[in-house]
Amino acid sequence: MKRLFFSFIALVSVCGGYVSAQDADCPSRLRTSVTELSSEKYQGRKAGSDGERMAAGYVYDRMSEAGVVMLSGRDGQDFSIVREVGDTVYSRNIVGMVEGYDPELKHEYLVVGANVDHIGMNVIMRDGRQEKQLMPGADNNASGVACLLELAQRVASSSFAFKRSVIFIAFGAGREGFAGAWYFVNRGPVSAGEISMMLNLNMVGRQGPESPLSYCTAVPNAELTYMTGEVCRDLLMPPIPQQTGHLPSADYLAFYEKGVPVMLLTTGVHQDWYSVRDVPSKLNYDYMETVCELSYSLLLKAANMAGKVARSSAPSVQNTASVDDPEKIWSPYEVDRAPQFYHSDERAFLEKWVYVYLHYPEDAMNMGIQGQVIVEFIVEKDGTVTNVKIVKSADPDLAEEALKVVSASPKWKPALLNGEKVRVKMTVPVEFRLKKR
Secondary structure, eight states: OEEEEEEEOOHHHHHOOOOOOOTTTTHHHHHHHHHHSSSSSGGGGGGTSSHHHHHHHHHHHHHHHHHEEEOTTTTTTEEEEEETTEEEEEEEEEEEEEESTTTTTTGGGEEEEEEOBBOOOHHHHHTTTTEEOOOOIIIIIIHHHHHHHHHHHHHHTGGGGGSSSSEEESSOOTTSSSSHHHHHHHSSSOOOOGGGEEEEEOOOOOBBBOOEEEOOOOOOOOOHHHHHHHHHHHTOOOOOOOOOOOOOOHHHHHHTTOOOOOEEEOOOOOTTTTTOOOGGGGGGGHHHHHHHHHHHHHHHHHHHHOOOOOOOEEEOTTSSSSSTTTTTTEOOOTSSSSOBBBBOHHHHIIIIIIHHHHHOOOOHHHHTEEEEEEEEEOOOTTEEEEEEEEEEEEEEHHHHHHHHHTTTTOOBBOETTTTTEEEEEEEEEEEEEEEEO
């Protein structure tokens, strides 16, 4: 038998099952969907309008044709929003599912969502007469819906590769306080506890030097960050920057509030996003295919991992205390300067400390056990590491070793907020990998 030796360096993973090759027709399909949803017959898809209802019907037909099992009728999962007395908006979600093949894991779900509505028509005065202008919403958010439809088709055609089930949702009334997302996560067919992660596609069509693709996980989630890095390496694409600080507004926030691990993919806002200039010809459909490839690979990894995506706990007193409160615990996204290890971030902590002093447990090595341990800890105002705990682990022995090494960490450079040192909660993924020689 070949002898095994170990390496703690993150190895490039190979996605099992079906991984779609570059498809020459994909950009064309994406363009077709965006052009259709941006066309004048949908009248800008304003929440509660006939245009939004017709757009929802288009999404339903496309999903159904792709072989997705529809969980809502063509009229959708309907709901209403009372904005004020006498002003009620009636909208709907279109919901479909591709069932996973694993008898147990198929009852855990990945959710992919994009809002179908936009802002409708704009009324202006020209030569003393009222004139209506179409707000096409090509990027905002026909681009996200087009990628949603492409993903639904790809996952449906490769359902044999997915252990967990994948739910696809075209949200209604996204411009009305993300009402469709709220309705699904609170009134939908599955509970928040059954959802492993939620992927939100919002404005993904205008990639360029001033609007690169980025992602947001709301609170730090080491597992999602690690998965994203792995997928980028697998696809031979540059790493995607992670947004920090102010949380972008999108449908994922309704899931985040329920504790579901979330990821928003977006190329960001631009000067055309709420104007007549947001037209299909300005979108980068070749890059939108890359967004689809990235999203598919993320879903495949999340669907087949040993457990659900780790729930990263938000700081226990976040947003409930003043900056002067000595017990306040912050997220690294909220501070002006995150904690630093050797003048760098948590990657330096892993490379220069954890993987230097980590010892692979002998029993785990002999049994061929490998996997990831998610470790959470607080960097105090004096730089010491406290409150170390395991969020998720592939094996108890691996967890014990990771806990020991992280707990022995030397001091960090503490975080700063408004020039003051503050306490920050950090999360890191510790990889144990065996390699054949």
